[in-house]
Amino acid sequence: MAYMIQATELGKTVTTSAGDLTILKDINLRVVKGESLAITGASGSGKSTLLGLLAGLDVPSAGGVELAEIALNSLDEEGRAKVRADHVGFVFQSFQLLPGLTALENVMLPLELRGDRDAHDQASQYLQRVGLGERLSHYPPQLSGGEQQRVAIARAFACKPDILFADEPTGNLDSTTGHTINDLLFELNAEMGTTLVLITHEERLANRCARQVQLAAGELMISGSAAVE
């Protein structure tokens, strides 16, 4: 069976002044195409580190990751960047919008980097889709938190990724706004058939995914036991 994401014996250890610190250990994880997976866990459990490794943003100390059937271990940073460009989209907790660019320009940026000639039209369409058709020329500081996250979602889906990684997408928002943003995220995900990997500490949000796994002290658990898939 073809997996969009396959992590094998994944581990991450960093060197600190106090000695080696293991953040992740023996993670095995498979995600099939179109599946939605929630990774939950307490603060400091290694959720964001795992997301970084799965998305090819960081390199593991042990084990390996296959993304869209491409072994990331065999690639250098340039190769991993190409895999991300071809297959991956992101939504971040802190939105990661460029403050000097308008909402439209923020969404256009990844399309322009890919060389899309109709970046302007596509970006406009996606911003219309997320309900910001009237705020194209607004800068991030002029937008509310919820609006900024909508721009980030539009940017993520504008490149039509195979896999969307969302890191605490509502972590900086109030619950009402967060709920609306989640609805939008899942709606677009369903529309485009994207594989979704969602990092959250909110149980309610995690439950909207087809599958949930939990991280505790760097190890993957399912319903309280070590996950073996």
Added chain:
Amino acid sequence: MLAWHLLWRNWRSGEIKLLAVALALAVTVVSAIALFTDRLEGTLLEQSNSLLGADRLVKSNQAHKKEWEVQAERDDVSYSRVAHFSSMIFAGDEMHLAAVKAVANNYPLRGYIDVSTTPFATDPALIERAQGVPAPGEIWVDSRLLPLLHIELGESLQVGEHELVATKVVVSEPDGSGPFSMMGARIIMNWEDLAKTRVIQPGSRVEYQWLLAGSSSDMNAFMSWLEPQLSDHDEVMDIENAQRRLQGTLQTGRRFLVLAAIMGVLLAGVAIALAARQFAERHVNQVALLKSLGTSSQRIRQLYLVQLLLLATVASLLGLAVGAGLQALIAQIVHNIYQVTMAKATITPFILSLLSGPLALVGFALPSLWFLPKVPPIKVLRQELSVSKGAVGWQIAMASLVLVILVGVFGRDLTLGVTVLAALAVVGVLTGGMAFGLLAVGKKAGAQAGSRWRLAWASIQRRRGASVLQVVVFATAIMLLLTLTIVRTSLIEEWQVKVPENAPNHFLINVAPSEVDDFKQLLADDELKVEPLFPMVRGRLTHIDGEPKPEDTLNREASLTWTGELSEDNEVVAGQWWDTWQRSQLPGVSVEHEVAERLGIELGSQLTFSIGGLIAQAEVASFRSLQWESLRPNFYFIFEPGALDDYAPMYMTSVYLPPEKKQFINTLLTRYPTIVVLELDRIINQIRDIVAQVSDGVGLVLLMVLLGGCLVLIAAVTGSIDARKQEAGLLRALGAPRRLLVGSIWIEFALLGFCAGFIAVVASEALLLGLQVYVFRVPVQPHYFYWLATPIAGALFVSSLGAISCRHSVTTPPATVLREAL
């Protein structure tokens, strides 16, 4: 195209503006100085050429060939002609052997003839610039000819067989010291009258001069054609062998401009580096995001490089336009004040200026930005991750290299560039150490001070690294400005010394030995300051150690003198003066060291002179350096006393005649008609004009360097603005009054400015010591005023600038500040 979009967006967001302004300023400094120096050199060359009356001239005892004119016209070189000869001039029963100059109608090609209708006029209102040359039938004369011949203007005098009317007196003229001017009063007549005088006969002693002028490329092309056509009788003269008095002054002025350029570019460079550093810091997250979106490091490098090159191009064009405008403005001012039209700039400074933008970017900005493409993509998830920003040493090395290239290429003075850079490197290290020490001392004092002071010290300590950097940057900027100001002042003072107010302004030549005592008495009666009288014979150096002397140097008679006393402006640089010299068989001679070098003369060489057909030999006892600027009688060859006793000498001296005593010449010449007077006051005024021009140029350069200094301060302060905003917002949210925050900001920057000012004055004295001793060779002196003024001025200036730069962080509502900082 994408790079253009990104550049425009970065510009709009303000992130690249400081970098662009700093870059434009660097190019402005380079272009203004390069263009100004180029034009100044061109102007000075033209002015110097006006002493020749041309850019080049060919002198010969035969008239020039007609075919030369054809080629000159083909090469766009204009020409004119002059004939110099001496002739007895008659007016009634009176006569005088005068130096006659017959000139063509388009004479001179460079410079002007100044004339007057009042003999011995010095008042500018009585002097006019001649439009053309004497009309046929007219003659312009040296003022002193009138008393000699007992005539007045409007009366006739006889030159050869032709009668001419003296209509004007000549105040100054190009090549006023022509080959026959030593022999008598000068007169100028029209070439058309020359044949009518019938003075020039076969065998007459005449010097023909063919004057040439044109652009340097046309002139070079023509000269390369002409030179093979010249015979042994023809000699090409250009300014190098005509004008050496100004060279020392000009060289010093040029070095100062180059020094100012180094400092200007260095300051702009520091501003560029700081702006680039801030730009890079603000773009770390952007690069991490771009990488998470799948952009490769190579693509990111390319995107930023293209953006920077575009920025450099635009900033270079803008900087060049501003620089060109500024120097045009100053040239206009110079024109209005001194009536001097500056020469047009050549293409070279334009090319150099345009190249300086990208070069400055590569040297100052690129090292700060180099790490950007290496930002790991995981930074997008882990904000706390620190990013390596590259080695500072490498950044400094790159900046130094570019600075050396810039100085070497456009300043043409690599030694000066390297010396200043090395000194600055030492000063930089010392400054850093001192800044660190001063801030550590202040820490204790701050802890015991009031709330504003405590807050200010806390802010300095919290950003200790940045604070030390800011102090170093402020100190460097102030130090450079201070050094430049002091060097400028002392150089101008030095020039004043070189051409003192009461410098001798007249040479009195041809005093017969029998007249010496009476002559001295006459000068003493008029209370005139007179230099010692030198005996003088005219002689030609023919052989060195038995070999004919090189043909390319000293192809004329030189004035030979003898004295036992060394003048105060002469210094023996090698060998021995008479009191310690061991004489062998031949008498001793002391030779001016530069001419000795050109002729290949060594200590102990045997020189053979031809003096009025007689042979004299001497052994070289010493080499002397002498100050041509002193305008006192100076000689290439000084013999030991008694060495030339067998040759009938005449005496010469120099004297200072104030304008109101100019009529003394009349009295002198009436009593001693054979004495020749050379009026140097015009040359002295010309030197003063040139010094004034250079000083104006220096003032402009200083202004731009000051601008660079301000930019550095702004760049250094804006680097900490984001963090300050956040802190101020937090403090205000906690209820701190605005005046507390404003007060603490003033105090913080005043403290930094004070420390910087103190360090700057110490470092500046150290730098000046080196410059004064090794580069400008002027006397070393401490500058007490600046020790007090600089720290206070530093505190005032930096605190004002800091308060202005930080005003938004305390005036914006706390909620907005905190939200923006998120």
